[in-house]
Amino acid sequence: MAWNEPGNNNGNNGRDNDPWGNNNRGNKGGREQGPPDLDEVFNKLSQKLGGKFGGKGGNGPSIGSGGGALGIGVIAAIAVAIWFFAGFYTVGEAERGVVQRLGKYDRVVDPGLNWRPRFIDEVTKVNVQAIRSLRASGLMLTKDENVVTIGMDVQYKVSDPYKYLFVVTNADDSLRQATDSALRAVIGDSLMDSILTSGRQQITQSTEDTLNEIIQSYDMGIAIVDVNFQSARPPEQVKDAFDDAIAAREDEERFEREAEAYSNDILPKATGRAERLKKEAQGYSERVVNGATGQVAQFEKLLPEYQAAPEVTRNRLYLDTMEKVYTSTSKVLIDSESSGNLLYLPIDKLAGQGSSSSKPQQNQTKQTSVYDQIELETQPETSSSSQGRGDSSRQGRY
Structure with a gap:
């Protein structure tokens, strides 16, 4: 029921209620009041x-x-x-401020404290030292009509803030599209085996060169820092077959490297042994020839002596030969024509015992001649033993 509806007493003695505190009905003595003016x-x-x-x-x-x-x-x-005070702002060391006055490009401010008239100038800060990164990937068609999944990472930075903000609509998105276009162009001119194995470096360099050409033509104010080839793999449907082919190729390369290493190890040794044998044969030949030449010269010098005294020279040669022969043997020769019992001392055995008992004297033993090895002693003659001793001890003639 409305506040001013007739009959709405509400306990106010028949008076209608007014929301502004006015009672137009039943308050004869009050003046009429309306809403505040x-x-x-x-x-x-x-x-x-x-x-x-x-x-x-x-x-x-x-x-x-x-x-x-x-x-x-x-x-x-x-x-x-x-x-006025709200117009002060600070540009960081790695940033540059691009000022727009009433929406139009005005200038680029350097790092530090700057001022702008607020609501008139607008400043956009651009970091020109930060290295930014974007990734381009997707299924691409190769030159031999195979499909391969490629992933490429591009690192770049802003070289010109004005061009970065105003020359193109969205520099980052434009760079992403240019990277995808350059990568697809390079992959379309490459074979799949080269992409998956040894041609990645060439593909990376070609992609970077193509991308730089596109950026220069667009004039986006961006400088490419580095291009990294992230991944290259065949589609999942044929991945197992490609993995087997790659494993076989890697085994082939490993076997080739092992064979090359074995060859590099064996050939120098064989060449060294061959050279050593050649040198030894050459040395032996020279030694034999020189020895024979020396012997010839020696006999030529002995010839006049032999012609002068043949018997003496012959005996002397015989004695020298016997001395050389019996120097290296343990046999002892005793003259059977000499009278008496002959005893000899085994000097070689005594020397061996002495050397074994006294080690400090081991290196002092000298090789003696056949004259030093034979020790003859004359014993008293006996009628029965002297003849037998002489007969049994005859071993040669000295």
């Missing part, structure tokens, strides 16, 4: 503001008076100060 509200507010800024109480001047103008001037000064 907006003009009156604004007038009161103006009087209060005028009183705070130099007005004279509640009946002071209105907002259009001198006190109100002074208040508005103070407010304007404060607003200008706030606007």
Whole structure:
């Protein structure tokens, strides 16, 4: 039921309720009141503001008076100060600030503290030292009509902030599309075996060169830092077959390297042994020839002596030969024609026992001649033993 509907007493003795506190019905003595007047509200507010800024109480001047103008001037000064101080900004060491005045490019500011008129100039900060990265990948068709999945990572940085922001609509997206286009062009001119095995470096270099040409033609304000070949693999449907082929190729290369290593190990040794045998044969030949030449010269020198005294020279040669022969043997020759019992001392055995008992004297034993090895002693003759001793001890003629 509405507040002013007739008959709505609500315990107020038949009076209708007014939301503004007015009772138009049943209050004969009160005057009619309506909603508050907006003009009156604004007038009161103006009087209060005028009183705070130099007005004279509640009946002071209105907002259009001198006190109100002074208040508005103070407010304007404060607003200008706030606007001025809000215009200061800082550009980082690795950044450059691109200034737009009323939406139009104006200049590029360097790092440090700068000022701009706020709401007039707008500054966009661009990091020109950070290395950015984007990845291009997808299924691509090779020259031999095979499909391969390629992944390429491109690292770049901003070289010109103005061109980066305003020459193209979106420099990062344009670079991504240019990378995909360059990569597909290079893969389309390459064979799949080369892509999967040994041709990755060439593909990376070709992609970087093609991408630099595209960037220069677009003039995007971007510099390529590096291009990395991330992955290259065949489709999943034929991956097992390609893995087997790659494993077989790797085994072939491994066997070739092992064979080459074995060859490099054997050939130098065989060449060294052959050279050693050649040198030994050459040395032996020279030694034999020189020995024979020396013997010939020696006999040529002995010939006059032999012609002068043949018997003496012959005996001397015989004795020297026997000395050389019996120097290296343990046999002892005893003359059977000599009279008496002959005993000999086994000097070689005694020397061996002496060397084994006294080690410090081991290196002092000298090789003696056949004359030193034979020790003859004459014993008293006996009728029975002398003849037998002489017969049994005959071993040769000295």
